[in-house]
Amino acid sequence: MSSDQAILREVLAFLPLWLVLFAALASGAAVFLGLRLRAARMDFAARQRDCRELEQLFTFSLDMLCSLGPDGRFVRLNPAWEHTLGYRQEDLAGRRYDELIHPDDLSAVRRAADRLRGELSVAVFVCRMRRKDGAWRWIEWNAQPRDGVVVAAARDATDRLESLAALRESEERFRSLLDNVEAVSVQGYGPDGTVEYWNKASEVIYGYTRQEALGRNLTDLIIPPAMRDEVRAAVAHMASTGQPIPASELDLVRKDGSTAQVFSSHAVVQTARGNTALFCIDVDLGPLKDAQAALRESEERFRQLVECAGDALYLTDMEGRLVEVNSEAERQTGRPREELLGMSITDLDLGRDDENLAQFTRDIRENRLAVFETRMRHRQGHDFPVEVRVVHMERGGQGYMLGSARDITRRKRAEEVLTEANRTLTAILESVPSEVNVVDVRTREILFMNQAMKEAFGRDHTGEVCHKAFRSCEAPCAKCDMDILVAQDGAASAPRLWEDYNPVSGRWYLNHDRVVRWFDGRLVRVQMSLDVTARKAVEERMAASLKEKEVLLAEVHHRVKNNLQIISSLLSLQAESLEHPQALDVLAESQGRVASMAMIHEQLYSTHDFGRIEAGDYLERLLPRLAQSYRQGRDIRLDTALDTVPLTLDQAIPFGLIVNELATNAFKHGLRDAARGRLRVSLTRRDGEAELTVEDDGAGLPGGFTLDGASTLGLRLVASLADQLRGTVSARGGDGSTVFTLRFPLAEEDGR
Secondary structure (H helix, E strand, O other), X not given: OOHHXXXXXXXXXXXXXXXXXXXXXXXXXXXXXXXXXXXXXXXXXXXXXXXXXXXXXXXXXXXXXXXXXXXXXXXXXXXXXXXXXXXXXXXXXXXXXXXXXXXXXXXXXXXXXXXXXXXXXXXEEEEEEEOOOOXXXXXXXXXXXXXXXXXXXXEEXXXXXXXXXXXXXXXXXXXXXHHHOOOEEEEEEOOOOEEEEEOHHHHXXXXXXXXXXXXXXXXXXXXXXXXXHHHHHHHHXXXXXXXXXXXXXXXXXXXXXXXXXXXXXXXXXXXXXXXXXXXXXXXXXXXXHHHHHHHHHHHHXXXXXXXXXXXXXXXXXXXXXXXXXXXXXXXXXXXXXXXXXXXXXXXXXXXXOHHHHHHHHHHHHHHOEEEEEEEEEOOOXXXXXXXXXXXXXXXXXXXXXEEEEEEOHHHHHHHHHHHHHHHHHHHHHHHOOOEEEEEEOOOOEEEEEOHHHHHHOOOOOOOOEHHHXXXXXXXXXXXXOHHHHEOOOOOEOOOEEEEEEEOOOOEEEEEEEEEEEOOOOOEEEEEEEEEOHHHHHHHHHHHHHHHHHHHHHHHHHHHHHHHHHHHHHHHHHHHHOOOOHHHHHHHHHHHXXXXXXXXXXXXXXXXXXXXXXXXXXXXXXXXXXXXXXXXXOOEEEEEEEEOOOEEEXXXXXXXXHHHHHHHHHHHHHHOOOOOEEEEEEEEEEEOOEEEEEEEEOOOOOOOOOOOOOOOOHHHHHHHHHHHHOOOEEEEEEEOOEEEXXXXXXXXXXXXX
């Protein structure tokens, strides 16, 4: 047997064993594969079930679920998107997410997306997204990357965020309210008394600023030392039990040591974090205490006022029973208070009985006020007149009548006297020769005419309009003074006296007009007219005669001025025949004196005031003429300061001569050798005197000069003329100046 056969026999010998083993293995593999297939089928079914559940969750979730591709475009969205923002799957599929983001939030969202691609595994953010209808909603996002896409869940947070914002705003308003309320002090503090809150009212009431109070113990700040242990124990008890300290009035301490009267209440608040916050709310009672004191003082003053009132005060119920009276009511009726309080008002008021009292109470309820006159009964039996004012009032739901009664006995007597006086006055007005009328200022109605006026106008025009009756005019007269006689505030102004010709009566009248209150209170014009027709005729004749005399006097002054000018001309002619310098100076001085007098007469007839001249105007004409005569080519400046000073004719001529002499003396002597110089003349009026000053800046006065010892005719003439004016003249000077001063009383002040 060959080796091959041996091997074959060995193989054949083991072949059943391999077959059995293979069959066993095949059977085991089949079982194993069957088990794995069953497990795979079960896992697949579970996965399908999970997918269905996830799909249902995706579909029915109230949160918005979506997936986005790497490019930020929507891949899939659940139905919650349509419910929340109005978009369907087909509306947003393929669109970028940032198309829906509010422009103000876009940069922040993009930064979150960039970080999600980088270091973040989850991004949580909030942004505004546009609804399909254009409205914006706050959306809260939770996004994470997964297998190349971004899956995200979002929900509408608008209502929650708006609620939070409203809550923060409410808290801010509440805090602002607490911070700024002026009358209520609020302090917040912990269980150990450490101050954690201090509003502005606390600063005002206690004097500590917020910075000073925060962190300090409340008891050390405002609690008096004697109360601190008790307050600390009460605070600890309040913090441990949550029971606030009972509200009460307390006297606490301010920073400056003064007492703060407050009404203090407390509150225990548990915060959201579980902490206990204690609050003390203090109301400053200082103003209230002051107001109560002021009210008590006011009540006392009112009580004294009622007791001291000049009118009797009666307080009755609506049935007329007296419930309160003042001391004046006791005095008027002669009855004590105790007796009056048991009586009815009908026992005192003679005009009131039970029947009309009932009607009166009904009327006072409706009208609230009544004013009338009646008579009251005195205890001794007599009665007296009173003026009563009654008002309806309520107190505690009960109606009352408060009446004030004023004793008018004296007024009634005065009215009787006035009535009699009016009758007497009317009789007097009817008998006077002057024409008297009374006219209503507003309506122009004639209210009264006396007998003389009725006779002058032919009949009684009472009741008619004044401008028609007295002037035959359809409208108020152009000369009517009624509006002038009434001031802007409606009161009467000063009386007016005026003359006028009346075309109706054909007479001249001197009218005295005055506005007064008529007996009924309206404003009236009272006019008393005196017939001055005869006097006017005499005045016209006198005026004509005076005019003739004025013309004659003007002609006299004109002729005097002309004669003086003739004299001046004669002196000038005489000077032409002389060669001696001294003689020529004498004639020139005489010409100046004559010209000064002529100028006075010229001013008198040119101004038509033959008794006075105005000295300032006179000097304004005289001085330039003198300066022109004596300058002779030199630079001599003339300065004047002249007040308005009236002079009589008796004063004017010596005054003019004095000015002429002093100015001539300055030009001829003071400024004789000066190529340049100044002459200053001033005239002032003070305390009834006139003061003339003539000053030059020339050579000055010689040594030892006095007016009494003056050698020139001009200065001797000045002294003599000053005596004529009853004045004084003085001279002073030195190197470079000379001043002459004339003072004299003015005629109007001197009594002439």
